[in-house]
Amino acid sequence: MANLTLYELEGCPYCAKVKTKLAELDVEYESVMVPRSHSERTEVEELSGQTGVPVLVDEANGIEGMSESDDIVEYLEETYGSAS
Numbered sequence: 001m002a003n004l005t006l007y008e009l010e011g012c013p014y015c016a017k018v019k020t021k022l023a024e025l026d027v028e029y030e031s032v033m034v035p036r037s038h039s040e041r042t043e044v045e046e047l048s049g050q051t052g053v054p055v056l057v058d059e060a061n062g063i064e065g066m067s068e069s070d071d072i073v074e075y076l077e078e079t080y081g082s083a084s
Contacts, residue, residue: 003060004029007044008053009036014069015054021073025080 006022006029008015022029034041038051047065048055056066061079066072 003058005032005057005059006030007032007034007047007055007057009034012053017069018054018056018072018076021076025076027076027080 004022004027006015006018008019008031010033032043034044034053041051041053044053044055045051047057048067049065050067052067054067054069054072056072056075057064058066058079063075066075
């Protein structure tokens with residue numbers, strides 16, 4: 001089972017950027033599609049303190065709600081990339 005969970009929205013370019021990096025690194029993850037309406041994204045808000053996506057949870061490394069696609073991509077590269 002994957003330790004990573006990605007909260008995303010279909011058609012979101014920032015989510016696609018993170019998914020591309022996950023595929024590049026061949027990292028398994030669980031995808032959770034969030035509602036289009038920000039007011040309905042209570043789970044995402046509880047995790048990250050905001051309603052934007054993507055949000056990454058990495059239980060194995062204590063990441064409980066990382067937001068911002070650039071930060072997530074950098075984290076994935078540092079944690080799961082070939083240099084690690």
